[in-house]
Amino acid sequence: MDKTSSFSIHKGKPIRCKAALCRKAREALVMEEIQVDPPQAYEVRIKILCTSLCHTDVTFWKLDSGPLARFPRILGHESVGLVESVGEHVDGFKQGDVVLPVFHPNCEECKDCKSSKSNWCARYANDSISNTRRYGMASRFKDSTGEDIHHFLFVSSFSEYTVVDIAHLVKISPDIPVQKAALLSCGVSTGIGAAWKVANVEEGSTVAVFGLGAVGLAAAEGARLRGAAKIIGVDLNPDKFELGKKFGFTDFVNPTLCGEKKVSEVIKEMTGGGVDYSFECVGLPSILSEAFISTRTGSGKTVMLGMGKHAAPISLGSFDLLSGRTICGSLFGGLKSKLDIPVLVDHYLKKELNLDSFITHELKFQEINKAFELLEEGKTLRCIIWMDK
Ligand code: NAD
Ligand code: ZN
Numbered sequence: 001m002d003k004t005s006s007f008s009i010h011k012g013k014p015i016r017c018k019a020a021l022c023r024k025a026r027e028a029l030v031m032e033e034i035q036v037d038p039p040q041a042y043e044v045r046i047k048i049l050c051t052s053l054c055h056t057d058v059t060f061w062k063l064d065s066g067p068l069a070r071f072p073r074i075l076g077h078e079s080v081g082l083v084e085s086v087g088e089h090v091d092g093f094k095q096g097d098v099v100l101p102v103f104h105p106n107c108e109e110c111k112d113c114k115s116s117k118s119n120w121c122a123r124y125a126n127d128s129i130s131n132t133r134r135y136g137m138a139s140r141f142k143d144s145t146g147e148d149i150h151h152f153l154f155v156s157s158f159s160e161y162t163v164v165d166i167a168h169l170v171k172i173s174p175d176i177p178v179q180k181a182a183l184l185s186c187g188v189s190t191g192i193g194a195a196w197k198v199a200n201v202e203e204g205s206t207v208a209v210f211g212l213g214a215v216g217l218a219a220a221e222g223a224r225l226r227g228a229a230k231i232i233g234v235d236l237n238p239d240k241f242e243l244g245k246k247f248g249f250t251d252f253v254n255p256t257l258c259g260e261k262k263v264s265e266v267i268k269e270m271t272g273g274g275v276d277y278s279f280e281c282v283g284l285p286s287i288l289s290e291a292f293i294s295t296r297t298g299s300g301k302t303v304m305l306g307m308g309k310h311a312a313p314i315s316l317g318s319f320d321l322l323s324g325r326t327i328c329g330s331l332f333g334g335l336k337s338k339l340d341i342p343v344l345v346d347h348y349l350k351k352e353l354n355l356d357s358f359i360t361h362e363l364k365f366q367e368i369n370k371a372f373e374l375l376e377e378g379k380t381l382r383c384i385i386w387m388d389k
Helices: 055-062 178-183 187-198 214-225 239-247 263-271 285-293 318-322 337-349 365-376
Strands: 015-021 030-036 043-052 078-086 098-101 161-165 169-171 206-210 230-234 251-253 277-280 301-304 326-329 359-364 382-386
Touching: 015 365, 030 161, 030 365, 043 098, 043 178, 055 365, 078 178, 098 161, 098 178, 169 337, 178 187, 178 359, 178 382, 187 214, 187 277, 187 337, 206 214, 206 263, 206 285, 214 230, 214 239, 214 277, 230 239, 230 263, 251 263, 263 285, 277 285, 285 301, 359 365, 365 382
Parallel strands: 206 230, 206 277, 230 251, 277 301, 301 326, 359 382
Antiparallel strands: 015 030, 043 078, 043 161, 043 382, 078 098, 098 169
8 A cells, every 4th residue: 555645735735634522521422523733843743543542531531620621622632644744854763654743742952851850842842732832822733614623732633644753752662563653652652661761670680560451551561671579450340350351460459359358459458568669550639649658668659640530639648758768640641742652663563562462342433332331331451443444
């Protein structure tokens, strides 16, 4: 198949295509014909090949108040696509390239992007409100009445075409199957990065993961690859335990079966005093405090990955902190997308990374609302949604 032949006819012109619009919080997405404007300077227009649904999409789909709740909007941020056309001043991307859009920016030029201390792009990461990275509320999407449609996390992949800033785009090897690549655009990279870069899990250590969705299972996969000796999974849904065995979990705790004991007490008993590392992958402040006190006094480290609604405050016992535990949060697992995603792709191509087991369902674009139901009901890890099937 010639992947580029149909592209060039639209260069510099708007494209009309299908998108799944979120018109109101918690209401089914509506398939509509939209207009996608050409990319401006530093932007790339992409033909989305497939996308998957992450819990963050669901959180924002439910959000009905505050500055982050915006309608109509095109959700979706875990995806893979082909470059259709590029705007001015775009180096390193050309028509037909396979690319991953990533919600977390990496400008490669600011002080923090140049430092190895974090993946916080000081130039861009503080702004999560704008539609387009360099053009504020300007949108590249219009509905059939000409009204602007809001972007989501600078990606908006629930559309056949989208426009993404180069600070949010990574070129990848065409050798990796696209549905596996899509997983690396958010959830799976976040979990693996958290274990490798943020916690820096070492051989023989003990680990507890709270929430066995794709993010939590990927954190376990990262810990397994680092040689962790014991990986305990905590989830309310027992179906996740069977799945968890494929990702290196050695033990499971169901909070509803702990009786009078707190989950942290059970974990301390299982590990002789607490785990070396814990990961919160649900997005609830109460789970974060349990994850925190499940770690070893003196040296335990907790990484928060879950995103709750309205950035709710968290509460930790001050003595639990004084006694030497550490806690930190991380977006995109501490990974610098342009540097680290090609490394993860490489690990997959060398058959070191188990990406296959994350894909539990595949759907046509028209069936996208089914993916929301499956994730809400805890029946799927990742649904791959194919745009042209
Ligand atoms: P998911 O819905 O697939 O998984 C969540 C899991 O948590 C489910 O298995 C569910 O049964 C379990 N759970 C729910 N309540 C629980 C409780 N009280 N105790 C124990 N387990 C419970 O979600 P996901 O796509 O894996 O995402 C997980 C979280 O990570 C979300 O909050 C998402 O927004 C966030 N996230 C963060 C980043 C980041 O950069 N930090 C990136 C992607 C996703
Ligand atoms: Zn930067």
